[in-house]
Amino acid sequence: MVNFKEDEQLKTLNHSCAHVMAQAIKHLYPQAKFWVGPVVAEGFYYDIDLGDDVIRDEDIEKITKEMKKVVKSGKKIIRREVSKEEALEMFADDPYKLDLIADLEDGNITVYDQGDFTDLCRGPHVDNVKLCKHFKLIRHSGAYWKGDSKNKMLQRIYGVCFPTAEELEAHLQLLEEAKERDHRKIGKDMNLFMVDDLVGRGLPMFLPKGYTIWQELENYIKEKERKLGYLHVMTPCVGTVNLYKTSGHWDHYKENMFPPMEMEGESFVLRPMNCPHHMMIYANRRHSYKNLPIRIGEIAHDFRYESSGTLKGIERGRHFCQNDAHLFVTPEQIKDEFTKVVELIFNTYKDFGITNYRCVLSLRDPENKEKYHDDDEMWNTAEDALRDVMNSIGIEYTEEIGEAAFYGPKLDVNVQPAIGNEITLSTCQLDFCLPAKFNLSYIDSNGEKQTPVVLHRAILGSLDRFMAYILEETKGNLPTWLAPVQARVMPVKTDDEGLNAYAQEIVDALEAADVRVELDDRAEKLGYRMREGQVEKVPYLLVVGFNEKDDRTVSFRLHGEKETTVLPLDTFVEKIKAEIKEKSREHIHVN
Structure with missing residues (x-):
């Protein structure tokens, strides 16, 4: 699927088409006031205040016809620079544009004219509206001004534009294919899961047939893990704030967590991940080097406060279940255990017919250290160790700066779905940080206390996201062993x-x-x-x-x-x- 923000030609064309749409809407709704009309990955949109009027499905065709008239007029799109004073006067009756102008510096404000319509904009734009003739308005929705639910609800209309009719038609066919593959549609047709605002946005509920698939995935991965020596545990869905202060999540991840709950003088939070609980399980007893590696696994319920705009069925929710595990190893065992994790990932992918994937070594951004545990020596050691292991076992990979976990570098295995952008399914993270924070130890062959290294790994990632991915890849045509009704x-x-x-x-x-x-x-x-x-x-x-x-x-x-x-x-x-x-x-x- 094309990303309109990454292609400069498409970006300019679609931004211009947003202005064409705004001009057409102004013709049809003279009272219209406009907020912003940016290009996004899937095309363009414009946020509009129409007063008491509401855009309905049948109005989209009316707007489309007016846009075609604007395009046919062949008006040139002309850039002008104006002073801040001129801009304030020009848009005096539009509070949304005045809000934008207030944040601009004088002397560098640009507007674009196209016939009887002028819009505040940095540009760039195409030279003539007729270049925007191959467009399609895709959908409409509501959107709060500035994304704040305390503000007024505006109306947002999405569209796409291409240089040729052939490119537009090909893209529309892809969109239709995407609709057919959307796991939310498949889930509804197959009666797999549901969401309801009364329960809460981003909190999906699995119906009997959907839970059957979920259980089959759980049984599948647990069976594989047991054969590799994993010990499965069950831990609470909550923890104290102090637990996450000890781990460092409170400092580095608090904005993604649900707010604390105060009870009997203690603060508790819904857990966003399972690492601290598993660290405490390891710390529950003394360990010798002879006991290591210890592999603790769990299908764990986690909660993260994702913004409502990012929620998408069971692919991205506020509650999900991770196929999580933590491997406690000696430094000498890192290579063997990491290799076994990679083999498990690739064997699992083979079982599910996943072939279109790539490996990424995700590293810390040395220019933005605030996001990460502050220990340069630890980071250099961990990144070099992970890089050496991946090189020694012959994994082809690319490196990406700034994608590491706050406590260590990681291998991400990203898959390319049949429709849509690349997603991360599996991950294996190398961690020298949390074992030290929790004072974990083992006794080495010399009788001395040492700190273990931890591998954080998830093979299916979250079962919810993996299920969504498989539903979309197969269009719901699951293999017989996984089908809810066989x-x-x-x-x-x-x-x-x-x-x-x-x-x-x-x-x-x-x-x-x-x-x-x-x-x-x-x-x-x-x-x-x-x-x-x-x-x-x-x-x-x-x-x-x-x-x-x-x-x-x-x-x-x-x-x-x-x-x-x-x-x-x-x-x-x-x-x-x-x-x-x-x-x-x-x-x-x-x-």
Whole structure:
């Protein structure tokens, strides 16, 4: 997906088109007052105060027609410099522009004229409005002035503009594809999760089918971890403020945390991460070098106060569950343990068919040290150690300044979704800082006390975000082992006792084999029930007719396929059991 802010030509064109839209709106709504109309990654928008008028879906077409008239007029876009006094007089009836002008210095204020419309702007712009003819208004919403909920709600209209009709059409097709892949739409169609403002924005609730997927992901990664010697724990969702002051999170992460709760003279917060709890578990007993490495894992509930504008279904919420672990190691064990973490990441990606990813070594920004634990020697040691390990095991990576955790450098594994921008799924962080802050120790081979090194790692990242990513990559067409309903049995005639009895027999046989199966014997036409099963992405739709009953067979259609296959009942049960056990991806159809 194109990023309009990163392409200078598109940035200039879209900024100009925002002015064209403002001019058209001024023609249609003479009372309109304008705040800002910037270019953003997905195109442009303008925030508008229309007084008592409200933009509705049908008004977008009206604005589009007026924009086409403006474009057809072929007016030149002319830049002018004016004094602050002139600007204040020019926009005297627009409080939003006056607010902008108040912060500008005299002598360098620019406005742009295009026919009967003048706007305050730094530019640059294209030379003529006719260059903005290949545009599309995408959506509209409300937006508080200056992003402050205490201010007036303005109306925001989004759009895109391209140099050619072909580029615009290609982009619109991508947007349609993005809609089909949006995990929020898929989640609604498949009845997986919900959000409700009465519960709270950014606090998704998993419905039975969605929680089934969540549990399968949890079981999958825990099984892999157990085989590698991880010990799973459960820790509270809250901690004292003093806990986070000890770890350093209070100084470096407080703005992303929910506010403290005062009880009986103590301050508690909802935890944003699990490191401090796991440090305390390690500190609970003495350790010898012979005990290390110790690998503590948890599927942990965390809470972060994300701004409402960034919330997106289960991909980004205020509550999420991390596939977290902390590995307590000696310095000599860093390479082996880091290598095992990387192997686990890549093996997991192989299981899920994830191939489009890149590795990033995220480092501290030495020019902005306020964000990080203040210890140059520690940072140099940690960054050199992580770089050496990654080089020695042959990982290809790029380095990015300023992306480290506040306590240490990290490996981020970023995936490129089919639609949208790159996201980080997995991470492994090297930490010399927190073990020292919590006075953690072990006794070495010489009987002397030493401080362990900690590897913070998350393979699936947050289960919520990983689930959203998989839903969007597969369009909800999950492999059979992960699908919330793996098979649905539908008698052709729901009023025939013989067919219903055989359908129930099939259901019983599949349930005995631990297959998640449903019986759909509603008094609806078979075609309707089949279509519903397709929308809900059920991998196996089984149709039970008289031939199947007489022959003791099953007729099934795989999701995304038109052909019907007939197998003896026992053969089918063994087939689907094997597919689930092997976690096969053979029958995923992303249509």
